[in-house]
Every structure is written in C-alpha cells, then in structure tokens.
Amino acid sequence: MSNVFEFVAEGRGQSGKNAARRARRVGSVPAIIYGGHAEPQMLLLNHNEVIKHLAHEAVYSHILDITVDGKTEKAVLKGVQRHPAKFQVLHMDFLRVTMSEALKVHVPLHFMNEQTSVGAKKGGIVAHAMIDVEVSCLPVALPDYIEVDLSSLDVGESIHLSDIVMPTGVEIVALAQGPEHDHPVASMMASKGSKDDAS
Template sequence: MANVFEFIAEARSETGSSAAKVVRRKGKVPAVLYGGSASPEMLILDHNDLLKHLAHEAVYSHVLDIKVDGRTEKAVLKHIQRHPAKPQILHIDFMRVDAGHKLKVHVPLHFINEATSVGVKKGGVINHSMSDVEVLCMPSALPEFIEVDMANVDVGSTLHLSDLVLPAGVEIPELHQGVEHDHPVVQIVKPKTSTESAAE
C-alpha cells in the first residue's frame, strides 16, 4: 500500500457541480488545494486510494504530501464532504503548509487509564464531551494525538481544555478567548439509580 501520508493527485480544469459529477462517475474525487501564496488548485484523486488513506487516524493530524504533476506540496486535511448514506467521499479540501508559519489543525484525543481510573473504580461512568481538539503549532511540532490520562479523575470531576497536557510548542487557541471557552473534555459522573432512570 502507498505511504499513508502521500496522496497522488492530478490537476483538473473543469469546475462546477456538473463537472464534479463526471469526476465521481469515473471513481474519482474532486478536491481543492488552497492556502499559502499560491492560487487554489483544483485536483482529482482516486476514490479507493483515498478511502484507504482516510482509514488511518493519523492522516487527520499529519502534514501530508500531495503529489501533483511531478511536484510535491505539503498540506493538511481541512475538510471532507461525505455522502450522507453511502461510504463515498464527495469532495476533499487540503490546505498548504508553510514550514515557517503556525497552522491550526484538529488533533484526536486518546483517553488512557479509563478502566482503572479512581472514579470508575467507585462505579462512576465516563462521559466524553470531545473526541478531538483544535491546536495551533508549527508544522514540525504537530502531534499525532493528545493523551488524556484518566487515572486520577474521580466521580464528579471534569477535565477541561486547560487541563490537557500539551506537547512543547503546541497551544489551544480557544483558550486565549477567555475562561468561558475552557470547555469540558471528559467527566466521570455517578451512575443513575433505577429510580432516576424510571423517572426519565
């Protein structure tokens, strides 16, 4: 299988919804590469190859190689439009990466020590409020994921964005907008009693 961080694309000149439908009928996916000092580029990718790449979680938080007409562009995945009922990718957006400038990317959260956490041992139930978080960093510092250690989280406790342990050079831009943006990430709550469940 091809490198999961390498996408082979071809340039396309036709734009619009009708042109996109023609591309999809051929088993391809219309895409756009934008950002940086260069103009946006319209691209075409093979649908089956794309699905294989997207099956890997790491693709969503890595700097990718987009190979077009013999040259390579560095980019990150910014948006995927999926068919609402079929396992089909309708469109994909890539944003160019400049090694000298910071970028904003959503990075997955990996929750560890859940089963052995203090709160779970007391019968608590874990509620996840987030599965990923947007970070700001230089491309070279982009983490594949951020670990959330649940070992010492007790019943009734909530971890917020400000509680996350970030790698060096990585920040959460939302936290700069004020305390009200320090959103909950995960909490351990008391399990509902049979009386409470019946009342609901």
Template sequence: MANVFEFVAEARSTTGSSAAKVVRRQGKVPAVIYGGSGAPEMLVLDHNEVQKHLVHEAVYSHVLDIKVDGKTEKAVLKHIQRHPAKPQILHLDFMRVDASHKLKVHVPLHFINEAVSVGVKKGGVVNHSMVDVEVLCMPSALPEFIEVDMANVEVGSTLHLSDLVLPAGVEIPELHLGVEHDHPVVQITKPRASDESSEAAAG
C-alpha cells in the same frame, strides 16, 4: 510523526457540479488545494486510494504530501465531504502548509487509563464531551494525538481544556478567548441508577 501519507492527484481544469459528477462516476474524487503563496488549484484523486488513507486516524492530524503532476506540496486535510447514505467521498479540501508559519488543526484525543481510573473503580461512568481539539503550532510540532490520562479522575470530577497536557510548542487557541472558553473535555459521573436509589432512600 513517523507516518508519511502521500496523496497522488492530477490537476483538473473543469469546475462546477456537473464536472464534479463526471469525475465521481469515473471513480475519482474532486478536491481543491489552497492557501500559502499559491493560487487555489482544482484536483482529482483516485477514490479507492483516498479511502485507504482515510481509514488511518493519523491522516487527519498530519502534514501530508500532495503530489500533483510530479510536484509535491505539503498540506493538511481541512474538510471532507461524504455522501450521506453511501461510503463515498464527495470532495476534499487541502490547505497548504508553510514550514515557517503556525497552523490550526484538529487532533484526536486519546483517553487512557479509563478502566482503572479512581472514579470508575468507585462505580462512576465516563462521559466524553470532546473527541478532538483544535491546536495551534508549527508544522514540525504537530502532534498525531493528545493523551488524556484518566487514572486519577474522581467521581464528580471534570477535566477541562486547561487540564490537557500539551507537547512542547503546542497551544489551544480557544483558551486565549477567556475562561468561559475553557470547555469540559471529559467527566466521571455517578451512574443514573445510583442517583435514583439515593433519592428513593432519602424519600
């Protein structure tokens, strides 16, 4: 976790949709920080600075520094509300992080060796069922991403959550719910044209 992201914010006393619209017209983003031992606090951040941070994939799976009126709190980004038609951030939710307690965070999956995988070399097509996964760990163990090595995946094979190689101290809470929650992550399938050709030949 070499990257450090600092979000500079100001406390705001006004709430409600009308107040939020005023904040947005000023080039700001309304936000809230909650959790831990502190009460929820309404914030406002500079929209351009927020946009600069959000272009980095790592910001979504990092413990962030939220600096409010000179005081810094540790938090993770839990939710982003975006405008449906414009490149505008409408609202941010930050959740405070306690260094002594585990937290749940979605981290991205990085698929490696796809082009040289056994299945792709045989003409297979890679199909992703997930692009991120929720993990449970201590803040100090939070990974920036999880690698999924596709090198030895054959045509017709599927990797599930239980196949992911996790860093020390990291677990997938979904797997504690039973085998039916061992969801597929990625698979290599036969190309559709190949299937149709086989059916035509058989007919």
C-alpha cells in the same frame, strides 16, 4: 502498501457541479488545495486510494504530501465531504503548509487510564464531551494525537481543556480566546449501583 501520508492527484481543469459529477462517475474525488501564498488548485484523486488513506486516524492530523502531476506540496486535510447515504467521499479540501508558519488543525484526543481511574473504581462512567481539539503550532510540532490522563478523575469531577498537558510548542486555540472557553473534555458520572450512590 501506499503511503498513508501521500495523496497522488492530477490537476483538474474544470470546476463546477457538472464536472464534479463526471469525475465521481469515473471513480475520482474532486478536491482543492489552497493557501500557502499560492493560487488554489483543483485536483482529482482516486476514490479507492482516498478511502484507504482516510481509514487511518493520523491522516487527519498529519502533514501530508500532495503530489500533483509530479510536483509535491506539503498540506493538511481541512475538510472531507461524504455522501449521506453511500460509502462515498464527495469532496476534499487541503490547506498548503508553510513550515515556518503556525497552522491550526484539529487533533484527536486519546483518553488514557479510563478503566483504572479513581471514579471508575467506584463504578463511575466517563462521558466524553470532545473527541478532538483544535491546536495551533508550527508544522514540525504537530502531534498525531493529544493524550488526556483520566487516572485521577473522580465521580462528579470533570477534566477541562486547561487540565490537558500539551506537548512543547502546541497550544489549544480555544484557551487563547479567554477562560470562558475552557470547556470540559470528559466527566466522571455516577452510575446506578456505584459506591457514591449508596450515601
């Protein structure tokens, strides 16, 4: 099994739409790696390998190894362009990582204790307002996901970004922009037939 955290690529000499189309016709995915105090580099990836990697949630919020012509660099996945109708990845963006510098990455949210929460026991239904959150941290502190504990969530209540218990050294980017960015993450909605509706 291939390592989900390693993308093996080759350097792509030509840029432009025509070169990208030619690459896709032979089963390659055009990509670019940039940042990290180095020049951007155009890449080609194997489409079948890319599909295997992208099937794993952790690849979107993990430090990746990008091996280009035998040389390996650390990076995070910053963007994936997919075909609107076909099962095809059209383009990928990677951002080089400097281990001593903080980076911003979207990390998946994992909702815990949803079925056993206070509101669920009353027949309430959880509405998720977010599925991921942008965090800032050093690469060594980057979590695979962020847990959101819903156990105390009652009908009519919401959990906001500021309510999430964050790992050490990890900050939510939106909260640094001010209290008006403390958005709801999940809410417990009353459902028809729930105990609260009877009142």
